[in-house]
Amino acid sequence: MNHSSNFNITGNQKTFRFISYTLVFLMMTCFAMTIGVLIRNAIPGWSSDIIAGIALFIVIDRLYTYKRTKNLIPFKREWAFTFGAQWMVIVVFTKTLLSFANGPDSLMSDISSFTRGNLANLFNLEFGVTLSLALLVWYVSGQFLKLLDEIGLDQEAALSKAATPVQKDILPAHQRLVNLTLQVGIGLVIMTVVTRVNLNAMFNQLDGSFTGLSRFSGAETGALFYFIFGFALFCLSRLISLQTRWNHQHIPIASDNLARQWVVYSVVFLLILIVVVGFLPSGDNFGLFSLIRILLDFLISIIFFVGQLVWFLLSLLLSIPFLLLGKNIPVYPPIPPAPTPPPLDPLADPTLLTNNQILMLIRSILLWGALLVIIGFSLARFIRQHGGFQATFRKLPIASWLFFVWQWLSKNADKTRRTLSSVIGDAWQRIISRTEGIRLFPRPGLLRLSALDPRRQIYFFYLAMIRRGNEQGVERKSSQTPSEYASTLTNAIPSVHEDIHSMTEAFVEARYSPHKINSKEANLVKAAWKRVRRAMQILRKPDKN
Amino acid sequence: MSGAVLPLIVVLLLVAAFMRGDFALTLAYMVIGGLVAGSWWVRRALAQVETKRHFNTHAFLGEKIKINLHVKNKGWLPLPWLELRDSLPVALAGPRSFQTVTNLGSRSDTNFEYSVEASKRGYHPIGPLAISTGDILGLGESLRAENQADHLVVYPKIIPFATVEIPSYSPHGTLRHALPLFEDPTRVFGKREYISGDSFRRIDWKSSASAGQLQVRLFEPSIALETFVVLNLNAEDYYYRTRIDSTELAIVIAASISNWIIGKKQIVGMLVNGRDPLETNSQPQAIPPRKGKLHLMRLLETLARSEAIDNSALVPLIQQQRHQLAWGTTLIVITGQAGDDLLDELYQARRKGQNAILILAGRSASDESVMRRAKILDIQVFQITTERDLKIWMQASKHL
Numbered sequence: 001m002n003h004s005s006n007f008n009i010t011g012n013q014k015t016f017r018f019i020s021y022t023l024v025f026l027m028m029t030c031f032a033m034t035i036g037v038l039i040r041n042a043i044p045g046w047s048s049d050i051i052a053g054i055a056l057f058i059v060i061d062r063l064y065t066y067k068r069t070k071n072l073i074p075f076k077r078e079w080a081f082t083f084g085a086q087w088m089v090i091v092v093f094t095k096t097l098l099s100f101a102n103g104p105d106s107l108m109s110d111i112s113s114f115t116r117g118n119l120a121n122l123f124n125l126e127f128g129v130t131l132s133l134a135l136l137v138w139y140v141s142g143q144f145l146k147l148l149d150e151i152g153l154d155q156e157a158a159l160s161k162a163a164t165p166v167q168k169d170i171l172p173a174h175q176r177l178v179n180l181t182l183q184v185g186i187g188l189v190i191m192t193v194v195t196r197v198n199l200n201a202m203f204n205q206l207d208g209s210f211t212g213l214s215r216f217s218g219a220e221t222g223a224l225f226y227f228i229f230g231f232a233l234f235c236l237s238r239l240i241s242l243q244t245r246w247n248h249q250h251i252p253i254a255s256d257n258l259a260r261q262w263v264v265y266s267v268v269f270l271l272i273l274i275v276v277v278g279f280l281p282s283g284d285n286f287g288l289f290s291l292i293r294i295l296l297d298f299l300i301s302i303i304f305f306v307g308q309l310v311w312f313l314l315s316l317l318l319s320i321p322f323l324l325l326g327k328n329i330p331v332y333p334p335i336p337p338a339p340t341p342p343p344l345d346p347l348a349d350p351t352l353l354t355n356n357q358i359l360m361l362i363r364s365i366l367l368w369g370a371l372l373v374i375i376g377f378s379l380a381r382f383i384r385q386h387g388g389f390q391a392t393f394r395k396l397p398i399a400s401w402l403f404f405v406w407q408w409l410s411k412n413a414d415k416t417r418r419t420l421s422s423v424i425g426d427a428w429q430r431i432i433s434r435t436e437g438i439r440l441f442p443r444p445g446l447l448r449l450s451a452l453d454p455r456r457q458i459y460f461f462y463l464a465m466i467r468r469g470n471e472q473g474v475e476r477k478s479s480q481t482p483s484e485y486a487s488t489l490t491n492a493i494p495s496v497h498e499d500i501h502s503m504t505e506a507f508v509e510a511r512y513s514p515h516k517i518n519s520k521e522a523n524l525v526k527a528a529w530k531r532v533r534r535a536m537q538i539l540r541k542p543d544k545n
Numbered sequence: 546m547s548g549a550v551l552p553l554i555v556v557l558l559l560v561a562a563f564m565r566g567d568f569a570l571t572l573a574y575m576v577i578g579g580l581v582a583g584s585w586w587v588r589r590a591l592a593q594v595e596t597k598r599h600f601n602t603h604a605f606l607g608e609k610i611k612i613n614l615h616v617k618n619k620g621w622l623p624l625p626w627l628e629l630r631d632s633l634p635v636a637l638a639g640p641r642s643f644q645t646v647t648n649l650g651s652r653s654d655t656n657f658e659y660s661v662e663a664s665k666r667g668y669h670p671i672g673p674l675a676i677s678t679g680d681i682l683g684l685g686e687s688l689r690a691e692n693q694a695d696h697l698v699v700y701p702k703i704i705p706f707a708t709v710e711i712p713s714y715s716p717h718g719t720l721r722h723a724l725p726l727f728e729d730p731t732r733v734f735g736k737r738e739y740i741s742g743d744s745f746r747r748i749d750w751k752s753s754a755s756a757g758q759l760q761v762r763l764f765e766p767s768i769a770l771e772t773f774v775v776l777n778l779n780a781e782d783y784y785y786r787t788r789i790d791s792t793e794l795a796i797v798i799a800a801s802i803s804n805w806i807i808g809k810k811q812i813v814g815m816l817v818n819g820r821d822p823l824e825t826n827s828q829p830q831a832i833p834p835r836k837g838k839l840h841l842m843r844l845l846e847t848l849a850r851s852e853a854i855d856n857s858a859l860v861p862l863i864q865q866q867r868h869q870l871a872w873g874t875t876l877i878v879i880t881g882q883a884g885d886d887l888l889d890e891l892y893q894a895r896r897k898g899q900n901a902i903l904i905l906a907g908r909s910a911s912d913e914s915v916m917r918r919a920k921i922l923d924i925q926v927f928q929i930t931t932e933r934d935l936k937i938w939m940q941a942s943k944h945l
Contacts, residue, residue, distance in 0.1 A: 171548075174683050175548075175683075178549065178550075178683065178684065179548055179549040182549035182550060182552075182553045183549050185553060186549070186552060186553050186556050189553075189556055189557060189560060189569060189572065190556070190560075192568065193560050193564050193569075196564070220568035223568060223572065224568060224571065224572065224575075227572055227575055227576070228575075231575075231579055231682060234682040234683055234684065235681050235682060235683075237683070238679075238681060238682060238683035239626075241683065242626060242646075246628075246646055249644075251628065251644045251645060251646055252644075252645055252646070253645070253646045253647070254645045254646060254647040254655070254657065255646070255647040255648050255655075257648075258625075258626065258646070258647070258648050261623075261625065261648050261650070262625050262626070262648070262681070265623060265625045265681055266625075266681055269582070269583075269586075269681055272582075273575060273578050273579055273582060274575075276574075276578060277571055277574040277575045277578055280571075280574050
């Protein structure tokens with residue numbers, strides 16, 4: 001059969017990945033923004049923007065690291081290390097941001113609480129909610145990415161999955177993606193409704209009537225955009241799932257522009273849908289032009305939000321040195337002197353009762369040490385997971401300058417290290433050569449042969465041979481190598497020349513090679529040594545006579 | 546429809562109704578609109594798709610047939626994806642289906658070409674073409690449509706014979722014959738001097754005048770070979786272990802003999818008691834004796850379509866047909882096994898002046914006894930076990 005067509009299934013995989021990840025990011029942005037609005041409405045005292053920003057950070061991190069972490073087997077060592085490190089960074093980052101959002105003094109106060117071991121003070125409701133939200137966003141983003149991979153972003157995995165027998169009760173991956181999107185959408189709608197309720201007013205009215213219902217909270221656009229992006233994701237995932245199926249069934253795609261046309265049709269379809277929906281009667285808030293205006297407002301607000309977030313992160317980074325040095329931060333008003341901790345009541349504090357300053361110091365050291373180790377380890381893992389960051393960083397001009405400095409330092413350090421190691425090596429060799437001739441085992445009188453490992457047993461027999469040789473007048477010169485000495489000894493006792501040579505070879509191997517020496521070899525040497533010893537005894541007898 | 550769509554719509558409507566949530570109404574419009582518009586688009590567009598196959602519907606064995614599939618979107622709505630799957634019979638070489646994916650813009654068309662090899666005799670369906678498509682969002686089920694199947698007729702294998710030993714008593718034909726009994730006065734092949742006893746009607750007066758002595762015309766003997774081939778495709782009349790091969794062999798024999806007879810410019814008719822997929826009642830159709838290439842194609846087409854059938858007795862059909870055949874017609878019966886009733890029928894035909902030939906196709910346990918009985922009844926029997934046995938007719942015979 002002649003097919004005048006071509007297979008072009010996996011060619012668009014990178015583009016598909018980029019678009020789908022962007023759409024997931026946008027959807028999750030809408031989700032985070034809506035949550036931000038909800039928190040702002042419900043609990044104005046909380047840093048709602050920071051919480052939303054943290055959620056966005058989690059999404060970005062998840063999108064970035066998903067490809068590397070998706071193959072980790074749950075609850076295995078590597079999985080635990082990777083996600084443990086990731087979450088450690090997330091927790092520290094979240095706490096730092098939340099603390100800093102309340103002012104640098106709050107951050108210092110939290111650090112101070114930590115150093116004093118008052119960990120309970122760090123875990124307030126805001127932090128807990130933010131972490132829960134982070135976990136939710138992390139999980140939902142992961143689910144989106146997992147489903148997209150299953151649909152066909154990861155063609156190999158998708159095809160292997162497609163090859164396995166289909167279970168009737170499991171929906172196709174695209175359907176599950178639709179379900180997940182819509183389920184999150186339902187949650188978003190409910191949250192949007194809640195944002196429209198003036199909770200403060202409602203809480204103030206004991207009867208709980210919705211007198212505080214506002215007409216427009218700002219979260220509606222987030223929900224609206226979520227569904228628009230969701231529909232766009234449906235279009236894309238539909239194409240990917242179809243392509244996976246065609247690939248699995250080896251159905252060639254005859255059209256060269258199927259993917260391109262698909263994008264065009266999707267965009268046109270969604271635009272028409274939005275325009276038609278805009279014209280439909282839906283009250284006084286939404287019409288086509290008002291809808292467009294709201295959508296534009298939302299986009300601008302996202303840009304502002306991201307800008308604010310970046311500015312906040314920069315200010316945090318800039319203020320860290322000032323905070324550590326205890327100086328006022330230029331971008332902030334002068335820090336009022338930190339409230340001195342209330343004088344501790346010696347009766348209330350058992351630590352002071354004992355007045356054990358050493359214990360306090362140890363606890364502080366342990367906490368700081370643990371914190372630094374964990375953060376250092378987590379950061380190292382985190383940076384390793386984000387290989388692209390390193391590559392991007394290397395491209396920066398400042399990085400090349402730092403790299404040059406580092407190279408200079410490492411070159412000098414290398415030189416020093418080499419000199420040091422050669423000096424230490426020489427000294428060690430000298431020590432060894434001395435001990436070889438004199439005493440390899442610290443306390444020969446107390447030596448128990450069976451307690452020695454096979455390697456040392458071989459040492460023992462060989463050194464015994466040298467010792468006995470010395471006694472017999474076949475002295476080993478310090479310049480002689482083991483083989484040279486073996487030749488000398490063989491000349492004196494030719495009857496056991498094979499044993500002497502085998503003992504020498506065994507010793508050389510035991511002494512200079514990293515090979516594992518087993519007891520069998522040690523026993524062989526022992527047997528050889530017995531024969532050599534007997535020969536040496538025979539050699540001695542005529543002298544006596 | 547996805548399982549979460551309905552709960553979402555319910556939530557949106559509830560919110561719109563009770564919470565004055567205009568945004569919820571907008572979202573409800575969007576979700577319902579996406580669902581309805583997507584579904585409407587696909588249904589509307591699929592209805593406008595027209596497909597047509599172009600190919601040579603008749604082919605000889607081993608021939609390669611190019612099939613051109615024309616797909617046209619007559620409507621304004623484009624189709625983002627269209628999966629085409631044209632089913633092909635297993636008997637034809639190659640994969641079991643032609644399948645491809647394409648997209649069609651508004652009022653556009655596309656052509657696909659694939660080829661199949663006519664590797665087996667038969668009346669093969671090409672198609673039906675299954676067309677699948679679906680909405681761009683993937684919220685609804687895929688839609689599927691089918692167009693009708695076309696058919697490809699693959700003629701049976703024809704073995705070219707040099708000659709076939711078929712006796713005929715029909716004089717004045719076009720075939721030369723050895724017996725002077727069948728001398729044809731239209732086929733003068735020479736002259737000789739008159740011998741006492743020669744018929745005066747044979748004297749060539751013109752040449753006698755010019756030669757000065759009586760000359761008589763010599764006529765070439767000839768026969769007319771009017772043949773009627775009866776092909777038995779009653780499955781029970783073939784040895785069950787080799788039934789498929791034997792029936793195919795019988796068809797090949799019938800096709801080859803018909804081809805040879807038409808090649809000799811003789812007339813041939815045919816009766817097949819097999820199943821013809823084109824006949825609604827599946828009753829055997831007799832093709833009256835005719836001559837010419839067109840008639841041969843008709844015979845071959847019938848043979849191409851014929852399939853073995855159960856419970857289709859042959860003897861009553863021969864009885865029915867024999868009375869319509871002219872005197873001297875050669876009746877060739879091709880079957881797997883011959884019972885006494887068939888031999889009796891052939892004997893009766895012989896007695897009525899028709900030549901009966903029995904060809905046993907394939908292997909059967911009762912062949913020996915059949916041949917003995919046929920010899921007693923003076924019915925010529927050929928046993929063709931394999932196609933190789935047909936070589937006996939591929940070499941020139943001395944008899945004809």
